[in-house]
Amino acid sequence: MQEFAELLEKLAFTPSRNGKIAHLKQAFKTLPDPDRGLALAALTGDLALRNVTPSLLRGLVADETDPELFRLSYDFVGDLAETVALIWPHSTEPEDHSLSEAVEELGKTAKAELPALIMRRLSSMTPTQRYAYLKLATGGLRVGVSARLARTALAQFGSVPVEEIEELWHGLSAPYLPLFQWLEGGDKPVNLAAAPFRPVMLSTPTDLDDLSDHPPVQFVAEWKWDGIRVQATNEGGTRRLYSRTGEDISNAFPDVVDALNFEGTLDGELLIKRGDTVAPFGDLQKRLGRKRVGKAMLDSHPAALRAYDLLLWDGRDMRSQPFDARRAALGDCIAALNDPRIDLSALLSFSTWDDLARLRENPPESVIEGVMIKRRDSAYMAGRKRGNWFKWKRDPMLVDAVLLYAQRGHGKRSGYYSDFTFGVWQEGQLVPVGKAYFGFTDAELKELDRFVRNNTTDRFGPVRAVKPELVVEVAFEGLNASSRHKSGVAMRFPRINRIRTDKPAAEAGTLEELKAFL
Amino acid sequence: MPSLPVRSPQELLHPRPAGLYCPAGDFYIDPVQPVARALITHGHADHARAGHGTVWASRQTLDIMAIRYGEDFCQTRIPVEDRVDIAEVRATFTPAGHVLGSMQITVDDGNTAITVSGDYARVDNPACAAFALAPCDVFVTEATFGLPVFNHPSPQSEVEKLLRSVAAQPDRCHLVGAYALGKAQRVIALLRQAGWDRPIYIHGALQRLCDYHIEQGIDLGELRPATVKQGKDAFKGQIILGPPSAFAATWAQRFPDPVICFASGWMQVRARARQRGVELPLILSDHVDWPDLTRTIQDLSPQEVWVTHGREDALVRWCELNQIKARPLRLVGYEEEAD
Incomplete structure (x- = not known):
């Protein structure tokens, strides 16, 4: 002990x-x-x-x-x-x-x-x-260790790719003797999981400059939907819905699990869909992390799967086949299922990267967060293999906000004020709308730190309130309505894009402007 | 000879806005405002303030006050060895084991003896003289850690914890927060006892008090200032001490990925450690923990206990349960946080 x-x-x-x-x-x-x-x-x-x-x-x-x-x-x-x-x-x-x-x-x-x-x-x-x-x-140790973090540590401990551990994970149980034996040089355990998780293929970020090195004809493109990437599988009657890191999330989505009437494994995006309309990410979030979902929630927030790829079908492993072949098979499978809860991600029509850029600029729905670009001849490979799949995300949303509070960082940022809370105007008051602790350069961090030290108005333990004078441009990936925040909104992935010493605080953004992003 | 009327304990010593006052000697003990005559238990700033007329204290406490406030911190200094008679009372000084020079003060008018503990500790401390019991009728005690959850582990085990962490993370430095008077020197002396013979780096605010401890014969080994010009890498694998306030200052930016440690009795409670952003809590206290606090009361077996500052409710409750008369004095102006 x-x-x-x-x-x-x-x-x-x-x-x-x-x-x-x-x-x-x-x-x-x-x-x-x-x-x-x-x-x-x-x-x-x-x-x-x-x-x-x-x-x-x-x-x-x-x-x-x-x-x-x-x-x-x-x-x-x-x-x-x-x-x-x-x-x-x-x-x-x-x-x-x-x-x-x-x-x-x-x-x-x-x-x-x-x-x-x-x-x-x-x-x-x-x-x-x-x-x-x-x-x-x-129960409830609450020491900030997720299953994902534990698997990463196991992978480093045994010098094996984390994907291999994710793949085995659901076939293992405490006290994990065969796993440790393998990580210390023994034989790799046989995968005992029914309907195990298969490592997913990931993409690398790209932009117009990078893409110009590649001939468009070798690629297909589709929308990047703002849901969560999942793997849906049914093997011998065992149905599972996995997140892209191998968490079993079946319990939270019985409606989707119920629709997996096939023998095989799909890769796709989990979305909340009402009729043909895809709901914003915030709606999906309400269903995440639940052990059980009530009927009311199933009715008001129905989940669906938008299929991207096919890994296994009727006992055949499709992963070594090129994307084009997998995609053709996927189309047939989805058509045969004929279930509105599982549909096919559409391919975009383009002949030049500029065509695609225009599509990316004007997506037909707001829950699209960019485009995915996939090499036609690429096999389905575990992890992030450069040059095969690219994500070209839409430009982040921006707002000019006023710095309100700062908190000291730790580790390499010890002694620096590096966690910043910022706000926007509402009826002559500044309301906090988010917190960011990255996005700035080392030089900008020094500048922010200096500002905080020279403009402190109040202290609460490790937190300082500052004169509401410095404007920062905050970039974020999306905005959710939130009843937990005083402002009524919660930013996704906020970061400090640049410091706007050129802008007086009075000219920073308003909550009304921000809410337009909802 | 006419017999003097017998004073009640409250007449011998009672709280006033400036602090505990003894009319029979016309002096205060550890007053929080400037007064004409003051007896000081020890040099911590909340007990020892500048601006009094005459100050009675141990030689070391007077020296420490002069270091902190300047030579003119009061009009007249009177060093006390063991005891001193002031007007109608005798004040006896007994080591408190808290910091260098710390004393308990027993006020005795021939009928009643009241011991004012100041702050005290009963665990061995290589940086000051050991606590001794000062028999009395009324024991005036602090209760900084006056809750039964405070069972401080041995100082040696905490220092070993620090050394194990240093050995396990050779690329980082360990930045130990410790108050400038007492705690810092104690941590250093404990590290030396545990065999850490490398130089220990200190923040400038610790320098003069460390020098004074060395003058007083306490072995602190080689101390070096933690200056920037050494470069970040020079601090890898090293132990650096600074006052906790310095961790919020730009001073802390010079160290490579520091492990933030804090040496304090409060570190026994996780929420307190997390609140301060501490990565390695070191439970090291210069105050009695609950077992020592209650043991001291049992050892002295006074007729009454008065509680000055800290968690007085719990201690008074314990006294009740043990059939000891007790009451809180609710003195203001003493910082319970500083340990």
């Missing part, structure tokens, strides 16, 4: 992604089996333990401490598991049990016996161990 506790602590306090990856790799190297696999499962939320509830913990601690002292402590600490871990009487004879022992006994102990077991364990642990144990038992 000690190593797991230390790992949790490091992950919780390490802000940077690379820092977290380094800690994970170190843990994979040093923890024994099966503890490392169990730790991995605990972090990615794949460890299903019996639910230890907050009320059970409260009951335990009530027997050990004065309720008033506990209340005062909990008020101060703010986290139940942490308060219990710290306030629990010190053990006179600490004994360290392994993570696997702890997981096993939590798993097999009858509900009525759980309080006594937890009590016994807590009394034999140090506060850090108690915290880790309680977080493990109650």
Whole structure:
């Protein structure tokens, strides 16, 4: 438990992604089996333990401490598991049990016996161990490690492409012994997943300059829809909907899963579609991340699949065939399905890159975020292979906003104010509309940092309020209506494009102007 | 000889807006405003202020005040060795184990003894004299960490945690936030005890107080100023100390991908560490934690406990549960954050 506790602590306090990856790799190297696999499962939320509830913990601690002292402590600490871990009487004879022992006994102990077991364990642990144990038992470690990040760390640990791990992932389970064996030089495990995820093919960004090196005739183009890229698969009756990083999102989209009446694997865009009208990304977001979807939501936000590509069909692996051949087969398949929930992404007609540029400038629908350009003879390859698929996104939306708050960064940006909150005008007031922490050059960062230091009006911990005087041009990819933000809007992917010292704050944008992008 | 009327403890010592006042000696203890006569427990700025008339304190506290405020920080300085008689009372000074020169002050009028702890700690501290019990009828205690969640681990284990992190990340530097008086020197001395013999880099604000500790015979090893001209790479794998306020200043921009550490008793609570953007929290306190705080009260077994500042509600509650008379003084002006 000690190593797991230390790992949790490091992950919780390490802000940077690379820092977290380094800690994970170190843990994979040093923890024994099966503890490392169990730790991995605990972090990615794949460890299903019996639910230890907050009320059970409260009951335990009530027997050990004065309720008033506990209340005062909990008020101060703010986290139940942490308060219990710290306030629990010190053990006179600490004994360290392994993570696997702890997981096993939590798993097999009858509900009525759980309080006594937890009590016994807590009394034999140090506060850090108690915290880790309680977080493990109650679920929800919240140390900022996604399954995706964990797989990236595994890939680096074993020096294998992350796509190979994504492909295997759904056939693996805790404690992942064959996976670790492979990553340490053993044989690659056989893929045991029914309807496994196949690594998706990705594109590289491009522009008119780059494209001019390529003959247009060798390429096809289609709209880049603003939904989420998915892989829809049905193999031997097992249906799965995967995100492009291999997360199984089937539960959130039963309507699409229901439409997968074929034997094969499609690549496409998941969209919310009402009749023929594709809804904005914000509507799709309402369906994401749900464990279950109610009927009302299914009716008001119906999901659909727009097919881009064909990986497998009726037992044939199409991936080595050229795009043209796959596309022809895809057309037949979609036509045969004859289901409005699955349609075909249209090919655009163009003969020169300038033709395509004009189409890109004037898309027929606002949920189109650019064009995709694919080499006709390209096979379907895992990952981002240059020269085969390109994305040519529409120009970002721009707004001039006034800098309002700044927060200090960490790591290489320690000592710099590098996270900026900005606002636009509404009825003579500036309302915050977003936060950006990239987009600027190193020289611009210095300039912004200097402005913040010289124009601070108030401090709240690591945050400073500044005189509302500096205008920055903010670029963003889209705007969603949001009830969680005071302004009523949420920007997607906002970044600071340039500093507009030439513009007085009074001439910055208004909320009304911004809302026109909705 | 006519017998003097017996004073109640409240008559011997009571709070006034300027601080705890003793009429029988006409002095304040750690006043927060300038007064004619002051007894000072230790050199931290919220307890030791400039501008008093006569100041009684330990020699080291007087020296520290002169370093911080200039030689003219008061009109008259009176160094106290162990005790001093002032008008009708005797003030006894007993080491508090908090920072160099820190003392508890016991005020005794022959009938009642009241010990004012100032800030105190009972864990071994290589940078100052060890705490000793000062027997009394009334114990006036701080309660900075007066909640049962504060069980501070051993200082050695925290310094080892720092050294393990340094060893594991040789391309980064470790930037340790530590208050300039006491905490900084203690961290340095603990690092030396743990065998870290490389130079330790310090922010300019720590220099004079570090020099003073060295003069007083505390081994801090080789200290170097953390100046820009060394270049970023010179700091890789090194330990640098600075006051926490410096982390927000451009000073911090000179270091290569620093691991931000903070040495404080508050680091035991995760939300506090995250709020400060700390990557490596070091739980190092110059105050008693809950077990030491309650143990001290049990050891002294006073008739009454008065709580000056901190988490007084919880400590008063504990005293109630243990049948000890206690009340909060609700003194204002002391910073509970600075540890």
